[in-house]
Amino acid sequence: MVNNYEGDIPNSDYQGLCEVMVEETKGIKIIKENSLFFILLSVVFGIFCTVCLYKSLSGINIPLLVIVWMFCCMTALNKLEIKIPRISYLYMTAIMLFSISTIFTTSSFSLFFNASSIIFFGYMLLQRNFYETRNWQLLGFLLDILNMIVQVIANIFTPFSHLAACRKKKVAKESKFKYVIIGLIISIPLVMIVLSLLISADSIFSQMFASIFENINFEDLFGISFVFGIGSIGFYAVLAGFASQQNSDNLINIRKGEPVIAITVTSILTLIYLMFSLIQIKYLFIGGVNSLPAGFTYSNYARSGFFQLVFVSIINFGLVLLCISVFKESKVLKALLLIISLCTYVMIASSVYRMLLYVAAYHLTFLRVLVLWFLAVLTVLMTGIIVTIFYEKFNLLRFSLIVVLSFYMVFSYAKPDKIIAEYNISHINRLTYSDVSYMLNNLSYDAAPAISKIDLSKVNMHTESKQTLNSDFQEYFERVKKDYNDRGIRGFNFSSYEANKAVPK
Template sequence: MNNRSTPLLGRSPKALIAAVVLAIVHQYLFYGHVLGVSYPIFIILFYAFMYHLANDRMRAPTPFGWLLLIVNLMLSMTYVLFNNSFFYVLNVLVIPPLIFIHMSYMLSARRIEWWKIRIIQDALDHLFVQSTRHFPTVFKVIRLSTFRRMNKQRKGVMSKVLLGLVIALPFLVIVINLLASADGVFNSLLSGVPGWLDQLSYSESVLRLIWVIIFGFLFFGYLWGFIKQKTYDWEKRAQAAKAQLRTDSEAAALTVQSSYQIDPIIMATVLIAFNAVYVLFVVVQFTYLFGAGQGILPEGSSYAEYARSGFVELIAVSIINFAIMMITLVFGSAQGQSALKKLNNAMLYILVGCSFVMLYSAYMRLTLYEDTFGYTYIRFLVHAFMLFLAILLIIAGFRIHYARIPLTKCYIVLGLISYVMMNYIGMDRIIASNNIERFRESGKIDVNYLTDLSTDATPLLIHFAQKEYPELQESLRNQQTDLWRDSNRAWPSFNLSHYRAERALNRYFEEEITKSH
């Protein structure tokens, strides 16, 4: 009994206090505030909370562990540096799963490698199962920490006193607020000691208290799920089976491996069938592909019609081609005749080449479409996706010849780096710049869309209004009014892009007033 309670009493009170403090900070940073500088501050505190209290469960530092830490911190900083609404929402969905995967990778007793899909299962297990099973541990920690030095009689008295306080506390809050509302002198007395009591309404006080209690449980349960992780029976059986598998012969292992491979003749037939169609398509489209920019289009087609037609289909086919390549590279048999293997590799190279031609065709169509109708978020993101897919194809192309290239590892690292780059590339500013350049060439511009861009583009739009397009001034005035309405944001919601745009607009209109006088 003592051996079991000693570790619990050693670290658990400190962990529970830290979880409650972190929950208090959490409600202070996020209750009633939009995300801003509060987000990276909390992420840093959360990492410190987990790593400090569970440092004995942490695996040795690895390059991927550092990469994921940097990615999470950089993504959280976007809420301070930028104001793009698309990534504002998307990062709310992306950052927490990345943090949970990072915690699972660094602290889980299972020590799952980061490129294996089981890491997601382990992260979900810690988030929903391992954490919730430790919610009752909170009460056990309080009981053991409070009563371990008392005799039986004192424990009974103290239990009843605490129970009475717990029952009375919510009713006392209600009664005190009602009496303060009914009597001004009593309210003045309460407002003096302490001064902040009259500033909190009953509903807000209760909500903040509930917030702290819920997140205190969540933070402690999540931490303790790593410190005292439960091993399931099926895991023990799987570990035993894995140990037994190591003692089996290599021939049996090869038999198991070969059951997941596709016959090379079947794969060659599939690749030849697809490539025959793709080569014909590329030959037919080659003239239009490289001649559209010089006005060589299919008969009866305008630039807009050509740009719009077939774009989505080409992207879809490129994705299908990429899937075929992945299946061939991962499940294609390494055994068999050398000539058949060379044939399959040649077919894969043709597939890569045709896919690049299709991507380039789609890229040109989208470029023509943007020249005609302007630049938007969706079109920018599609451009980025095509470039990303092209890089994936290049890596897959190298993998055809160099079989040791780890595709899964490469794609995970590339995906993380690419996503961070998309956050930091300044999408709004690039879209605004391209639309302004389009105006200079064609005289066409969508003012409403420009002013709907985030404050990241505001300094560029101010310069454009000053030098070339004074008609934009009214829209900028409306944006300034909107920013004024948000100027009373609390410091946890501070955003650098918002702050710079507000200062730039104020300076711009002050100069305009000075010029008019």
């Protein structure tokens, strides 16, 4: 890896995932020499982190916090004398888009993965600024993530050690400060004894002292302190973790395995997959009802085994990736991996077909939409895997990031809960009480505008169920109004606003 710091920095070999650095990097030296500056920057971020996140995890507060974080990061990188590469602005754009997406949805799934995406691309932004990653492959990138987690944990107490080192430069002030700390420690038990005696001695003083603590919400005090600590200390620890990384031109090269091992394993799997794929083509895609063996109905056959196929497809993806990353080049192995990849396409197609039949019979749910989305992503990623099998210089890491980013961005902004509700309502004559109840209790408020248009008279259910459903609708829209009113300014959310507008008057 090539560091972006200016000046010559000696290279060293990569000797382990979590190798302890003996010699401080230039970045760590700058952070230590300017510890007060970086501590102040961390405190500023910690304050904004507390104001934006405490008891408000979705709304306009998220883009605001992201802007502050990026400002603090750019300020820190400038102080560290790091030249910011142009790709950083692409990462910052992605981070902003994910943060803005949180304003337009109330889906817990989307909010969680938006936050995860912000953290992930924040990591990518810092990683690319601290060292060169353009020639990395996917496995080396994943190993570096594990390494960075260890580095950040190892640097949790770094701001305190840097601050202590800074104080040692001021010997005279240091000695007085030490005595102040000793005095404060001694005063704690003494103050507690004196206060307890005075409180028991005078009832007026006792009431006055009690009234002070009555106005203090210790739960909020602890929560605010915790968020501030995580934000400020975490910011400093992340910077120190990245700055302490090795400056090396050597990539992690683990492709030294004997290909015969992989050939043996993949040969067995290839035979099984070919047999399975032929059955799928004969009975599911081409044959239809008349070609099934006795005792099988077409609908039951098509709807069974879906999740097993998805799981096997994921295993195949990981297996092919592992083989091209760990084992030495072999033409036989490449051919076997190609066959496995093509069989994986058949399994994915079978899974999609089975799921579409299931949706046609039982309507859409969030899980079914999510699985179909995931299979689409997996199909494109398998294409990248096939290219990598025959063209080793293909940057699978960059390809995978672009694919996942693009697909998830579409998924996040598309409001899947709203799409689910609209699709199900378009088949209202086939809906049952449980179908409508699912939309009321399992979908986010993104679906509220569509749900408000449901004509209960067209739903297929008994009179008693319709009466229960009327009550459920009233409770649902009461929750919608409460969610909107409880958000306040920090948590303002367009999806919640639109849901509140859709509440029947």
